[in-house]
Amino acid sequence: MDSLLRKKLNRNNIDGAILLHEINSENSDLKYVSFKLIDLQIGITYREELNWQECCIVVMTGKITFTDGEVTHESIGTRNAVFEKKPTDSVYVSNNRIFKVKAETNARIALCYSPSSKQLPTKLIKGADIKPEHRGKGNNQRLVHNILPDDNPSANSLLVVEVFTEGGNWSSYPPHKHDKDNLPEESMLEETYYHEQDPKQGFVFQRVYTDDRSLDETMTVENGDMVIVPKGYHPVGVPAGYTSYYLNVMAGPKRVWKFNNDPDHEWIINS
Numbered sequence: 001m002d003s004l005l006r007k008k009l010n011r012n013n014i015d016g017a018i019l020l021h022e023i024n025s026e027n028s029d030l031k032y033v034s035f036k037l038i039d040l041q042i043g044i045t046y047r048e049e050l051n052w053q054e055c056c057i058v059v060m061t062g063k064i065t066f067t068d069g070e071v072t073h074e075s076i077g078t079r080n081a082v083f084e085k086k087p088t089d090s091v092y093v094s095n096n097r098i099f100k101v102k103a104e105t106n107a108r109i110a111l112c113y114s115p116s117s118k119q120l121p122t123k124l125i126k127g128a129d130i131k132p133e134h135r136g137k138g139n140n141q142r143l144v145h146n147i148l149p150d151d152n153p154s155a156n157s158l159l160v161v162e163v164f165t166e167g168g169n170w171s172s173y174p175p176h177k178h179d180k181d182n183l184p185e186e187s188m189l190e191e192t193y194y195h196e197q198d199p200k201q202g203f204v205f206q207r208v209y210t211d212d213r214s215l216d217e218t219m220t221v222e223n224g225d226m227v228i229v230p231k232g233y234h235p236v237g238v239p240a241g242y243t244s245y246y247l248n249v250m251a252g253p254k255r256v257w258k259f260n261n262d263p264d265h266e267w268i269i270n271s
């Protein structure tokens with residue numbers, strides 16, 4: 001298996017958009033989740049035709065105007081940097097639709113994809129409607145923005161969430177996994193992490209490992225890197241002095257987030 005760590009591409013494409021990351025079934029072991037991160041200079045329009053995939057367009061920074069030919073959302077986006085920690089705007093677009101995104105300012109968008117065969121309405125997910133969640137305690141505290149959680153019926157298979165973790169804390173911790181299609185005990189969800197750190201010279205440690213250690217990769221993750229989680233536990237540790245951000249995309253056979261903690265570390269929750 002190739003490394004689960006992916007560095008930025010910085011690849012110009014024909015639309016003048018700069019492709020920073022592209023993860024899909026052709027360049028990873030993922031079968032459900034695909035992902036693109038794109039920088040758009042002001043005035044540039046990015047167009048895409050979706051086949052049998054749904055897509056959540058997360059306005060990471062800047063402002064964009066979205067249209068699918070029927071629905072238009074003008075000048076959406078709430079922040080100039082992710083570390084403003086404001087929930088941002090996103091748009092859910094279903095399978096077999098064509099969409100355009102025009103950059104009203106310099107903008108960065110994340111395109112989060114998963115399989116979809118039942119076309120659903122295009123939906124604006126307003127940052128103002130996202131209630132920040134303070135999760136964890138002690139040195140496991142993090143701030144969570146549930147952009148497209150499993151209790152939001154707008155999507156068929158896609159889950160999207162962003163997480164902020166302050167220095168000296170861990171997130172996705174105690175280590176948990178969701179890699180067994182065995183509801184109600186556990187769901188099988190592949191996952192991607194798009195990471196940033198503030199200040200940007202920072203790094204975090206992320207380990208991805210299975211009970212039998214057939215997969216056990218510990219990575220130093222730098223600003224702008226991605227980590228692919230095909231299976232296994234996937235904790236993140238944040239060194240003092242830095243704030244960690246990551247955007248998660250999850251998808252699998254069923255759109256349910258039901259995880260289990262590593263039994264060796266579950267005691268931490270009650271400590």
Ligand SMILES: O=C[C@H](O)[C@@H](O)[C@H](O)CC(=O)O
Binds near residue numbers: 142170172
């Ligand atoms: O499974 C979900 C992802 O690992 C993260 O979103 C994680 O849940 C974030 C956290 O709880 O710290």
